[in-house]
Amino acid sequence: MTKQVFPFNVGYDCGNGAVKLKFSGHNQDLDFIRFPSYFVDVTKCHTDHQGKSRVTYVSGTDAKYNQELVGKTWVTGDDAAVLDIRDQVFENRSDGKVKLALPLFLSGVAQLPIKRKHWEFRLVGSVHDAEIYGDALKANLEGTHKVVIGGEETTIVIHVVKIFDEGFIFKPASTTNTTMMDIGNGTVILTRFNSEGSVLHRSNPYRFGVQHLYKKIYDHPTVRAIGLDRDIELIRKGVETSEDGKILYGVGKGSVNITPAYKESLKDWCDNYLKEPINQADKFKLSGDRVVVVGGGAMLPLLSKNFEKKGYVFNKQAPFMNVKKLHEYACNSLSSEAME
Incomplete structure (x- = not known):
């Protein structure tokens, strides 16, 4: 047997x-x-x-x-x-x-x-x-x-x-429509749901993401001064492990404070890349939608505070929201998500 x-x-x-x-x-x-x-x-x-x-x-x-x-x-x-x-x-x-x-x-x-x-x-x-x-x-x-x-x-x-x-599996719980903005490493995607969690609209993926921000930091004069052997991976780690808005390239005594380079690059990235999806999300918000931000980009230093000021909703599990719902589906236990 x-x-x-x-x-x-x-x-x-x-x-x-x-x-x-x-x-x-x-x-x-x-x-x-x-x-x-x-x-x-x-x-x-x-x-x-x-x-x-x-x-x-x-x-x-x-x-x-x-x-x-x-x-x-x-x-x-x-x-x-x-x-x-x-x-x-x-x-x-x-x-x-x-x-x-x-x-x-x-x-x-x-x-x-x-x-x-x-x-x-x-x-x-x-x-x-x-x-x-x-x-x-x-x-x-x-x-x-x-x-x-x-x-x-x-x-x-x-x-x-x-x-x-990506993002299609969410069932956001709300009394209004929900616009979800997924800021990933290589793409940004807007998905709009009705109050019952059904998809009303999904944008074509914007072909840019957080990786483009890291590349801007990598090419910033302050970071270029580190030398040709500078590593974009250390930039990523510095951004993801920042404390009180301070971003360091490397650890220990040899680390370099790249916070000014990050701030300048973030503004440029928002103006040249993120502006269009944010404008679209704001239009939906004016129509009464709740805007929820997910993906790794939701937690970028300074950007997350700007999202809060705009009234966008996100939480510290934002990078894991998609995989959380995929896992629920695998378990046959997909539920509505409060996302508060």
């Missing part, structure tokens, strides 16, 4: 800037996992790199891309960030999520606090344009994958339940 295997439920948000994952199952509700969307193939170099995200792909289903992974070893996230050569989802925006979704997911599994020789997952994911990329994303993820994690051969079976457009 075949033993029945109950799958873990997982929400998967493969963002341009960061991977967000939420797992649960077998009476365990695991914390969110978040790491930068970096990937480095270390098959022929850095063979001594033993980061927690290290995965070797042994065999998999017949999907063309999965066959290309056979025999390869990689690291992702912070493990990849310390290496000079790395791929990022953002660098190939047209199909970067399709290409890197499986390696990034498998590295996410490698970082789980529990280890198993056999995993089965019910996965619900999202992509910025599900009509164009949803089927390919599903094909690359789905199936049986044999990998080596932590020196142990592990079988990972993925059942893809559904791939949503």
Whole structure:
């Protein structure tokens, strides 16, 4: 008699800037996992790199891309960030999520606090344009994958339940319409919901995001003075770990205060990029909509205070709101979201 295997439920948000994952199952509700969307193939170099995200792909289903992974070893996230050569989802925006979704997911599994020789997952994911990329994303993820994690051969079976457009799965609870502005690393998307949580309108993704802000900071004269070996990853970390509005490039005695460069770059980025979606959100707000800001960009220093002054709604879980709802769908427990 075949033993029945109950799958873990997982929400998967493969963002341009960061991977967000939420797992649960077998009476365990695991914390969110978040790491930068970096990937480095270390098959022929850095063979001594033993980061927690290290995965070797042994065999998999017949999907063309999965066959290309056979025999390869990689690291992702912070493990990849310390290496000079790395791929990022953002660098190939047209199909970067399709290409890197499986390696990034498998590295996410490698970082789980529990280890198993056999995993089965019910996965619900999202992509910025599900009509164009949803089927390919599903094909690359789905199936049986044999990998080596932590020196142990592990079988990972993925059942893809559904791939949503980013932001489409929200069911905001409100007595009015809700306009949700999702400020991601590579895109900004506006989605408008009625009071019952049904989608009224979804904008085409604006092809810019927080990564463009980081590039402006990188090119600022103050930061250029650091030298040619300056690292945009340290800029990202400085912004995400800022305290009292102070942003440092690096840590310790050698760190550089780049707060003035950040403020100037933020203003320029808002004027040249974010102005259009904000104007559109404000029009909906004048019509009585509540405007909710989600995504990593919702928490940018100074910008979040401006949003508060405008009466926009957001919370400290803003970067995880999408993956939270994807996970709920995987668990068949999708609920309305207060978002207060």
